[in-house]
Amino acid sequence: MVSMSSATDQLNDTHLHQVRTRILDWYAQNARKLPWRQPDTTAWGVLVSEVMLQQTQVARVWEPWLAWMQRWPGPAELAAAEPADVLIMWGRLGYPRRALRLHETAKAVVEHHDGVLPADPEKLLALPGIGEYTAAAVSSFAFGIPEVVIDTNVRRVHARIFTGDGAAAPSLTAAERRLAATLMPETTTEHGVAQANTWNVATMELGALICTARAPKCQECPVLDQCAWVAAGKPEPTTVAKTQSWNGSDRQVRGAIMGVLRAQGAIDVVHLQATVEATGRLGRHVPEDTQWNRALNGLVADGLATLKHEVLALPGTEN
DNA sequence: AATACGGGGCT
DNA sequence: AGCCCAGTATT
Structure with missing residues (x-):
């Protein structure tokens, strides 16, 4: 080494x-002719692509980005959308909190930047869901600033x-x-x-x-x-990142619940039980009560699901 | 510095 | 059955 x-x-x-x-x-x-690399792509479009591409491969972002930009071309349109629609439109891209942050960023751009995405990496960094990489990428790719x-x-x-x-x-x-x-x-x-x-x-x-x-x-x-x-003879990497388990994880349960919410066309959990019963099952993994509640409470706390009315009985939680 | 956070595709 | 992916925010 x-x-x-x-x-x-x-x-x-x-x-x-x-x-x-x-x-x-x-x-x-x-160079691939990716849709967000087309010359007529706006800076906002570049940002949307970068957020979608956080931990998600190009092949899975391609079509959703096109549909998203068609529906909400700029920050003003997205800012006016309902959070539930934003989350449902996010679909199966994963890490749905990214959609929420992007929505918050759209509102912040409208409120604090006259509806125009700033080019300054420090200003971008201050927006929700935009970290070191995305701030530099948008500055460089969308605004030509050599970050x-x-x-x-x-x-x-x-x-x-x-x-x-x-x-x-x-x-x-x-x-x-x-x-x-x-x-x-x-x-x-x-x-x-x-x-x-x-x-x-x-x-x-x-x-x-x-x-x-x-x-x-x-x-x-x-x-x-x-x-x-x-x-050097292509020696094997010495450090191997340990993989996070998936089967039975909270993330799997959260993801399954989000899938049901998207399918029902609303993120309110009031009708969740009915939807789960109507669609058969949540997924392969059937969580215990404690995990189910932990996942659901977590989603509500994160703003990914809403609880507009008191839920009388959740699957497996009736006493 | 570690951990939580989706979901799918590839080997 | 792992490994990996245009990361970010929180602890």
Whole structure:
């Protein structure tokens, strides 16, 4: 394993320039024509795509993004929507709290930014559901501000090419931020700024299409002969992220309840029992009372479900 | 620094 | 049966 400091030490201008050029050229030839990359996409549309893409793959976001933008083209339209409709429209994208945060952001943009999404990454960061990655991504992709964009793809690509590791560390480190900043093209000219923004998306694209987490397509990689990880014989990653269990988890139960609520066309839990009985079952996993109540109370507390009337009997909770 | 938080697709 | 995914917020 090569340490981060020695990796940056061996970065000479020629090597870095070649890596940049090859990845930028590769992107020019291989970029996917994603709907949110169309030139007429608004900054708001870019934000919507980025929020949907948080922990959700491109293939699953494609159609929902199109339908969403058709229904709510801008922050004003979304701000005027009912939270229940927003959650139902979110569908099965996962992590439905993202939909709620996006709705809150739309309202904040209307209220505090004259209905115009700000370009400043710090202002974006202050909006709900927008963190370090999304703020930088929207600034760079939608507004052409050369922020350093670091997502899971970028981290893996940098780790392999420059550090020689098969995978990035479990969480983003200061060393990774420094390296990523060092790798950005100079932004002293207008052309440099444009190149820096393309560098951001090109590195992400390389990670998504070629330098994938499992079974990377190294034979098709434009920087195969400049990759520190390949040069080291592609050693297996030392750190393996532990996977969170799913079967029987609260998340599974919460997700199943949300599925029933979407199917009934309303997020109020008053009719939940009737819906569950009418549709047969909640899912494969039948929760115990305590877990059912914990999940339901959690959803209500999170604003993902509403309790407009007192619920007299929930499935399995009648005494 | 750890943990909670969906859901589906791929190996 | 794991592993992974254009992360964020909370503890």
